[in-house]
Structure formats: structure tokens, C-alpha cells
Amino acid sequence: MRTLPACLLLVLAPTTPAAVQAAPPSVHKRLERRTETRGLVGEVLKGNLPVPTAISRLRMLREEPYAAELLVEALPGVLEPRRLRDVTAVLAGLETRVAEPTLVDLAGHEDGAVRMYAVQGLGTLRSRRTDVLLPLLEDKSLGVRREVARALGATRDPKVGKALLTTARTETDPRTRVLLLEAVGASGDRKQAPALKAFLDDSSESTRFAAARGLCLLGAAEGFAFARELLAAEDEHVRRQGLALYEGLAVKQAASALRPLLEDKDRTLAAGAARILYQGGDKTMMSWLVLASWNARGEEKLTYEKELETLHLADDERKALLRKAGVVK
Secondary structure, eight states, rough: OOOOHHHHHHSSSSSOGGGGGGSOOHHHHHHHHHHHHHHHHHHHHHTOOOHHHHHHHHHHOHHHHHHHHHHHHHHOOOHHHHHHHHHHHHHHHOOOOOHHHHHHHHTTTTHHHHHHHHHHHHTTOOOOOOHGGGGGGGOSSSHHHHHHHHHHHHOOOGHHHHHHHHHHHOOOHHHHHHHHHHHHHHTTTTGGHHHHHGGGSOHHHHHHHHHHHHHTTTHHHHHHHHHHHHHHHSSSHHHHHHHHHHTTOOOOHHHHHGGGGGGGGOOOHHHHHHHHHHHTTTTTHHHHHHHHHHHHHHHHHHHHHHHHHHTTTOOOHHHHHHHHHSSSO
């Protein structure tokens, strides 16, 4: 029977000092969470938990930094490739700054899947380690190249814009090229706008859309003109593509195009516009969505609820907004 490395046994062993028995209830609860965290980490290290389940349960305990510390401590003893990939994925999914140095190291691992998960984690953390990320634009692994495009865009560093655009010109995978072009916009490098504009004439629809998305993120007129053209179409799916170009923009950039959509007969479009405006800074749009849902019936109600679910609206917040509007007591 194969024995676990000593470092793993330390992680798996629950320790609750007797001296804390007289501590306040809050301390006991914290200890209980940490004990459960140790148990879950142990199951991850033994390969007994699917990655999504492990991440969800660990984050529910709100002990992400502690869980990351345990995983990092045990990492040298994780030798099986598949197990290492899972542990890296969980470490990335915890979204805690404690994991960043280890994810930086794992981004240089020989295994492509490990590199991909590590870069994914760095992107989620909006890591500024462009010295680590930029060389990976040429990685042989498609998954790594896609994740590094996202991660570099998330840095919001204009200095990476030129490298992203240069790579997009030679990237052969259509999906990766799309991510690279969007990342150029997310980087905030306005000097790349003219080069992005050239992609609006590309033969690929997805490439044209990605270029327009990048231009919108840069606040370029050509991107907004492209978006308005889509919003003016008769086909509802095309119009929803136009709406998607405004995702993540500040309300001052999106308001002139999206406010009129609040009265649109396509209520999916209206609800989406309200949500984007709210995320862009117009906090009145939360009340708009809540009241629209309150007054809606049937499938239309689900349209508003879908957007509210995206915004993670708590029940007490909803009730407070309804009371303020005078529709409930």
C-alpha cells in the first residue's frame, strides 16, 4: 500500500489546541471552518474531490488564503501529473493573492495543463507579472495561449497592447485570435486603435466582432459605430451582439446607446442594457430591474431575473428596493 508523503500527512492531520476551548464562539467557528478546510484540502490532495466541487466548497468556507497555504505547503509532495493539474486548478480557483508566487512558478512548469491553470489563476488575480506572462504568448499549448491573452488583458497595462496585437496577426487559431484582439482593448493601449480598425475588414465574423469589442474598450469611435450598426439591425440576435459590445464599459460611454433600449420591445435586450448600465456605474438600474421583474409575468419575468441573478442580488436588498418604490410594505 502506497503511503502519503510526510508533508501531506501534516496537512491531513486535524489539530485543535485544547487551550481554545474557553475562547469566544467566533473563535470556535473559525476553528471549525479551518478544520473543515484542512479536511477538504486533504481530499483534494488524495484526488477524491472534483475540482469544481473542491473550489466551491472551499470558497464557501471563506478560508481561501488558509486553504492556499496548505496546498502550497503540500505541493512538493504532489508528483502524479494528473493530481498536480487538479491541485493547480484548485489553487487558481481560490482567487487569493497568497497563491500568486506559486502560480508564477507553476506558469513555467513543463506540463501544459499545469501552465494553463496557473496562468488562468494569474489572470483571475489580475497579476501584474507581465514578465512571466508575455513569453507565454508563443507557448506551444493552445490552452496556455488563450489563458495568457485573457490574463494580459486583465492587467490593464497599456505596455502589453503592442505585443498582443503583434501576436494576433500571426495566431492561426481563430478563438485565440479573438481573445488577443479583445485583450488589446482591455489593455488600454490607445495607440493600437488604428491597427485594430484594420481587423474590422477581416473575412472572419468573429475577428471583426473582436476588433470592434477591442475598439469599444479603447473608447474608439469606430468600435461604437460598429456596435450601433448591429443595434439598428432587425434580427434580434444581431442586435444582442451589438449590446454585447458594451459589456464592461463605463456608463458615460454606454449611456447614449443603451438608455433608449430600456423601452425596446425586445425585453431581453432591455434587461441586458439595464444590467450593463448598472455595472458601468448607474446604480438606479438595480431598482429598474427589480421593479421590472415585479411587474412582469411569465417568461418575461425570467428575463429580468436572469440579469438580477448575474448581479447576485440578495433577498433583503430586493425587499428594501421594493419598499422604497412603495410597492410592498
